[in-house]
Amino acid sequence: MKTDSIFYRIFQSLPSTFFELINQPASLADVYQFSSVEVKQLAFRIEGVFLPNTSELPIYFAEVQFQPDKKFYSRLFAEIFNYLDKTELTNNWRGVVLFPNRSVDTGDTERYAELLNSPRVTRIYLDELTAIEASSIGIETVKLIIEPESTAIAKAVEIVNNTRQQIIDAAQQREIIQLIETILIYKLPRLSREEMEKMFGLNELKQTRFYQEVFAEGKEEGKLEGKEEGKLEGKEEGKLETIPQLLALGLSIEQIAQALGLDEQVVRQAASKL
Structure with missing residues (x-):
């Protein structure tokens, strides 16, 4: 799973989710801007930075680490200190690292013990987030990333329903549901048609990013392959490759045939081979 981009x-x-994770008031999100920053002289980018709108509050550097890496901490502190050296900001700083569990936290720590054992750095293990009471939609979405596959769908349905009830802004509601969709696609790439319909409903599913990308990819592949092969078979092959994904998204044989410009019998035969 591409956990960095999802986080x-x-x-x-x-953004209030970040402050909830470190046991700070969610309202702090109102005075911070989340972004990535680049140290031009060194040509490197720090992807997760919360910059406050006042010098009295600390800068938060957020790092997501889902793979064991012995040099993780040396790289983390090198990036932080290089940024602090090159910027003109005078704010204090804090580092926050998110691991799926403690077993992934394998970086060499001896040279950085004083930092890691101080309030400077907070290490969060997602499998221990059950200690957070009255979880928000943001926290529950974070938990979904490591939710067992056996319960991930039920949990996703719960979060989607809570989002519809609690989030008034339509654009934000749509973005959260798309986040949940993205997490599930990575965790469960072969979701059944019934499971997808239960979570989103067909009409709402058509608005999701994954649905639109699948259609765009299918049509584009069909066109490109058709041009390269110069044959109808080449064009159809590109479209047929997207049928499993479209079925998983909840489309009927008739809907897929119409959308891809294929004969229903061709789609039905392709589906029967899955």
Whole structure:
């Protein structure tokens, strides 16, 4: 799973989630801007940074680490200190690292013990987030990333329903539901038609990013392959490759045939081979 990009989307859509994770007031999100920053002289980018609108509050550096890495901490502190050296900001700073569990936290720590054992750095293990009471939609979305596959769908349905009830802004509601959709696609790439319909409903599903990308990809592949092969078979092959995904999204044989410009019998035969 591309956890970095998913977490950064969560922090963009629901920045209060970050402050809830570190046991700070969710209202702090109102005075911070989440972004990525670049140290031009060194040509590197720090992807997750919360910059406050006042010098009295600390800068938060957020890092997501889902793979064991012995050099993780040396790289983390090198990036932070290089940024602090090159920027003109005078704010204090804090580092926050998110791991799926403690077993992934394998970086060499001896040279950085004083930092890691101080309030400077907070290490969060997602499998221990059950300690957070009265979880928000943002926290529950974070938990979904490590939710067992056996319960991920039921949990996603619960979050989607809570989102519809609690989030008034339509654009934000749509973005959160798309986040949940993205997490599930990575966790469960072969979701059944019934499961997808239960979560989103067909009409709402058509608005999701994954649905639109599948259609765009299918049509484009069909066109490109048709041009390269110069044959109808080449064009159809590109479209047929998208049928499993479209079935998983809840479309009927008739809907897929109409959308891809294929004969229903061709689609039905392709579906029967799955």
